Amino acid sequence: MLLGAASTTVLSQASSRLSPGRVRGTITDSTTGQPLAYTNVLLKGTQFGGVTNSEGFYHIAAVPPGNYVLVISHLGYETRSVPVSVWEDLITTADVLLIPTEIKAQEMIVQGERPRHLDDSNLKMAKITAQEVSMVPAGAEADIFRTLQTSPGVGATSDVSARYYVRGGASDQNLVLLNGATVYSPFHTLGIFSVVDPEAVSLLEFYKGGFPPSYGGRLSSILNIVTRDGNRNKLEGIASASLLSGKAAVEGPIPDGSFLVTGRKSWYSDIMKKYLGNQDAPFDFYDLTWKLSYAPPAIDKNSKFAFHGFLSGDQVLHHDPSQEDYLIHNTIVGMNWHKIWSNPLYSMVSVSYSGFDAEVRPNESAAKPRKNRVTDVTANWDFTYLYDTRDELNFGLQSQFIGTSLALENVYGNRFSFDQRGVDVSAYADYRFYRWDRVSLSVGIRFKWVAISEIRPILFEPRFSLTWKALPWFSLNGAAGIYSQEMLTLADEGELISIFEPWIIVPDYLNSALAYHLSVGAKLDWLNILSTEIEAYYKPISNLAVSNPNKYLPTDRDLINADGLSYGLEVLTQYQSVETFARLSYALSWASTTILGQTVIPRYDVRHALGILVGRDLGGGWEGSVSWTLRSGMPLTPVIGFYDQVQFDPAQGVYDTGPQTPVTVWGAHNSIRLPLYHRMDVSVSREFRLAGTSLKLGASILNLYDQKNIFYFDRVTGKPVYMLRFLPSISVRVQL
Amino acid sequence: MRRGGTIAAAVILLLAVGCEQPFSPKRFVGDQYALQCFIGTQSAKGPTSQSVLLGRVYDVDGLDPAVNTEDPAVRGAEISLSINGTVKTMKEATRTRSDTSRYGPVEHYYTTSITSPAQREQLSIVAKMPDGHVLSAQTRVPRERSIVSNYEFPQGLTARITRQPGEPDWNLTWEDDKEPEEGHLFIVQLRIDYTKQEGSNEIPGVMVVPVTYAGSQPVYPPISTRTSCPIEFRCLDSAMVSIAAGDSDKAAYSMHMATLEILELDLPLSKYFSSTRGSLDQFSIRVNQAAYTNVSGGVGVFGSYFLNRLYYPLNSIYVKSFGYRFR
Known part of the structure; x- marks a missing residue:
């Protein structure tokens, strides 16, 4: 004793x-x-x-x-x-x-070096830098999503679209957050460009899988975009112009804070015609991003408030009453409150509203407009507690109030409306063990207290990630987790281009989708400037909501549950010095969906994808970059013949085996592939400095050697329609 | 480093330039056949002639099947049509083709004469090709519908009636609640048959009655699974006016009857019809969507329909009020 x-x-x-x-x-x-x-x-x-x-x-x-x-x-x-x-x-x-x-x-706003302390449990997260965004040769416009597509495991189905697919998941399985608010339609005009202007971006965090418990609601990936605060020291303005759009940004100090306003407006649709195979392209878009950062020491020297907003609009106005017009809008307003507490606690409270409106106006036809509206009010309370052991506890409560409405009229004039409301209340806890020198471990869980959909998904979503730094230059990592999704877009995977992709909450007759992520990988740091990452993943998905292939009648369900599976291997080698950035990536992947017992591969299943990106500071204000992509051709449903189909049309008094029209007999869905896709893009820019003004002139060429990559086949002429052909463009940027 | 990058880029460029790989999306599979047969039956019974089109699945240069000029009709097949177990062998026959833009004027088909099948009768068909390939399908005839009207017209059909409160429309219902058949499509048409006297000739004409108007545009009954059809009385008036619109010689027109047709498609035919018309999908547009088929061993469709036809005599006073003759 x-x-x-x-x-x-x-x-x-x-x-x-x-x-x-x-x-x-x-x-x-x-x-x-x-x-x-x-x-x-x-x-x-x-x-x-x-x-x-x-x-x-x-x-x-x-x-x-x-x-x-x-x-x-x-x-x-x-x-x-x-x-x-x-x-x-x-x-x-x-x-x-x-x-x-x-x-x-x-x-180069957020380029981080390899952290000295072992927080590599965040290996699942890729930090996209502004340098990378600007380095990917752009056709008229630098674009965030096209930069994502240079990452192994992230694919696209065409040159036309910046819509991306991550590790065998559909595009609506990717969550795009802007300052914590969900962006429901992050694409301009057919998905050619993302709605977020790279000029306004401070931070891009991208998770291809295995994301931590603080993120939920999507099956495949998270893109977290944080906009810049604005210059706190002086008033500054930037104006730039490309063949596609003009944009301007103004930023500067305010008492105890700063502001930033950026806006873009399209002005020249001829470049769009190139993207669309010289078809008429009456597109028009704008976006406006603003942020007001305010940190009043008189009130609380450890608090910072950020008020932010985002507007985007897209119009497709044909000025032809026989054609449909499209109008799409995003509206986001929100507030974030960052607080550093006296004990080692960091918190962020965010409240936001995100609205999405899409309308298809049929003009002269008797049909009524198709409309979709999403109303999303999100309130999150996120905390990080730091222990003396260097461990971290991330926890929080997240709530989302969502309403969707959809009004449609089918080809027979049957009006259909579908209004849903739902509330998601989730709590999460993520304990990160950083106490060991060679091992970091994250153990977390996301608890869905209230679900949006009628048939709730799984109650608990456990998440794990582990990094073992076996040698100073070699580490192994793994991650596993369960993820649910209760919203989806009514998009047909078979559509090559789509504008109207309405969001709905999973209907009450379907189960919500669940994905299981499992990944293991290794990272080698050859030198401080050269690294190689290898990662294998396995991702089964249950209860995917897909179009009912046997729907022939109004009484048939539009959607049915299906199962998905994707797996693959990704290799990424990066070289980075002050002057040069180079990336070599390769992805080997398989994706499939089992619908009513039949396994098919989706159009975004890409077996092999190789990417090379090299950017270099050439000195004297010159910068240049080259990218080259080689990947398997897209899957395609083959034509196995034709027959003369009787046009049975009792409405026209044709009851018998009368007039016939030749039609196609299709083979197994997506059972063949288009030829290999490959393309080289180059860009070069020169910066001048004149009396405190920075002038940057840029030129780029997409598809330098004019490769004829097949987009699709015209069913009437039988001729291939090619993706983007040789496309030069120029841009100018002035910073005052 | 700079030189290495330049050389690598140049090599890739040289390798890639000029690569255009020949590719065809076709994977033609031979020995495929299409069978298409719509068995029609109606309220009035009697012998009817039924026909079957039997064709090969063919290939063409390119992807436009309209360039095919080789008649794909299959001759020499053995086709048996079974109605409630009674088997009839179909015979080869020819008829004059109306559209000769692709094939010759003679169209080959198979036919047989049968007594119009009764409602709910089982139908099946087996076609044995000359090469031994067998196609088969079965279906069942829709039921005969009895139609209930919320208004009776003892003196003949007219819009000039004393309407019941809250019921401005003439509502037709044919739901059979004993054994509902989900998925059957109904095609409804109300029409007024008339003749116009032109000299010594009587020219027949038909005026289809809309069910309502959207603004000034007539709206006709939608093809749907709904088992009722409301028709606004004002549409009868407007249809009657339209018959001789712009013609001052109203007395040249005569009529005495309106015909209501309700065509019910069986399930295979309903699905086939929907798939060939772009589907009745509520919200999505599909590409690469194959036409529905219920033919085992091939493509095409074997279906049946039942034509319910009712005749409504027109009210003579009503007809004359428009200046027309009643007869």
């Missing part, structure tokens, strides 16, 4: 002696005041360090008291060393401004 008491006293004294302190702060760009995400912070000569979050905030826990040098490094910025003193049981705040190595580095 006495011995026990003595031991307790000794341990208590020892603990008291070693009682650690903490270092925390915010890293920002010295010229703009923009928070720098994924910046490495390290106490020199120790293993204590961390990485900043999306708001530039870092926290180093369990630091023994003493004097240190805090080293802050971020690619494109001068590395800074700041002396800090850590006191027992106290928090030392060190806010640091980083100076860009050169002005153009401002574009």
